[in-house]
Amino acid sequence: MNIIAVIPARMGSSRFPGKPLADIHGVPMIGHVAFRTAMCTSLTATYVATCDSVIMDYCTSVGLKCVMTADTHERCTTRTAEALLKIEEELGIRADIVVMVQGDEPMTTPEMIEAAVKPMIADLSINVVNLMGDMKTVEEFEDPNEVKVVVDLNNDALYFSREPVPSRKKGVTNVPMRKQVCIIPFRRDYLLRFNALPETPLEIIESVDMMRILEHGEKVRMVPYAANTLSVDTQHDLDRAIEMMKNDALRKKYS
Numbered sequence: 001m002n003i004i005a006v007i008p009a010r011m012g013s014s015r016f017p018g019k020p021l022a023d024i025h026g027v028p029m030i031g032h033v034a035f036r037t038a039m040c041t042s043l044t045a046t047y048v049a050t051c052d053s054v055i056m057d058y059c060t061s062v063g064l065k066c067v068m069t070a071d072t073h074e075r076c077t078t079r080t081a082e083a084l085l086k087i088e089e090e091l092g093i094r095a096d097i098v099v100m101v102q103g104d105e106p107m108t109t110p111e112m113i114e115a116a117v118k119p120m121i122a123d124l125s126i127n128v129v130n131l132m133g134d135m136k137t138v139e140e141f142e143d144p145n146e147v148k149v150v151v152d153l154n155n156d157a158l159y160f161s162r163e164p165v166p167s168r169k170k171g172v173t174n175v176p177m178r179k180q181v182c183i184i185p186f187r188r189d190y191l192l193r194f195n196a197l198p199e200t201p202l203e204i205i206e207s208v209d210m211m212r213i214l215e216h217g218e219k220v221r222m223v224p225y226a227a228n229t230l231s232v233d234t235q236h237d238l239d240r241a242i243e244m245m246k247n248d249a250l251r252k253k254y255s
Contacts, residue, residue, distance in 0.1 A: 001096040003117060003185075004087055005037050005046040008079040009055055009103035010071075015145070015233050020055055020103050022238050024245060027255045029232060030055060032106035032245075034064045035254040040110035042117060043099070045091060049083030076100060077186075077209055081195045084188070095188045097121075102182035104232045106241055109250060115225050116183045127190040128213060130157070131181035132222045133229055138168075140179075145233040147180040147208055149222060157220040160208040178222075180210070181229055 009020040009030050016022075020030040027035075030048060038046040048059050051071035059066035067086045073079040080100045088094055097120055101108060112131060120126050132149055135141050141148070144162040152158055159165060166175045186194065194212065203211040210220050232238050245251060 002044045002093050003042055003097045003099060004095045005043050005099040005101055006080045006083045007033055007037060007048045007101045007103050008076040009048055009050050011052045011054065019232060021058065024106055024242055025251065025255060028058060029106045030103050031062060032251065033101060033103050033108055036108045036250055037101050037113060040113040042114055047083060047087050049079050075209055078195050081191055097185050098188055098191050099183065099185045105182055105229060106232060107229045107245065108183065112183050112225060112227060115223055117185050119221055119223060120185055126221050127187045129185050129221045129223055130210065131183045131225045132178045133181050133225055133227060135177040135179050141177040149178050149180050151222050155222045157210065157214060157222050160210050161206050181225065182231060
């Protein structure tokens with residue numbers, strides 16, 4: 001299989017402008033994500049996709065592959081799809097699976113990529129996968145920057161929300177507190193079909209792309225993964241990531 005990882009990144013984040021180049025132990029955050037993703041041996045190639053020349057310049061300076069995309073993308077998925085077609089043309093291949101890795105997940109590991117694509121390799125009926133992790137505190141569970149997910153008995157997503165779901169307000173406080181971890185493999189043609197669909201009401205309300213799939217009656221397979229991960233959406237998150245990665249063994253292989 002040709003499995004290509006695409007890491008969408010832009011400097012104009014509304015919550016944390018410039019965060020792709022935020023320094024974590026001497027390496028910009030986008031560098032951590034790209035170097036660590038590229039260590040996955042199942043991948044044919046790893047590319048950063050951006051509309052900002054400063055990110056392209058950084059990637060070029062350290063030997064990371066990068067492709068420029070339009071500056072009009074509102075969603076990571078559309079940027080990823082544009083990048084995919086350019087990468088296929090550059091490499092002269094057709095991808096089977098596209099792994100979208102968010103550029104604000106500096107603690108990504110090669111094993112997380114492997115875990116995400118494994119169900120799709122085993123079962124051709126699965127079109128999209130998300131990793132999910134357990135949240136350890138109620139504070140994290142109630143943080144609107146964390147996307148929560150509830151699943152059925154087959155670990156297919158039932159709903160995504162930035163609100164704390166399932167509810168702890170009905171007398172049961174020991175509820176499953178699961179979050180979306182934004183390592184998201186799509187089958188190539190499914191990604192293109194997904195982007196051709198109009199945005200759906202709950203997708204807009206929750207600001208979660210995956211809701212578009214659920215609202216069309218299709219499935220998102222969730223894969224539990226026990227990893228100490230953190231998505232960086234604020235300066236506070238960045239400070240936490242710096243502390244959490246202080247003794248990170250993986251970063252010593254590239255920094």
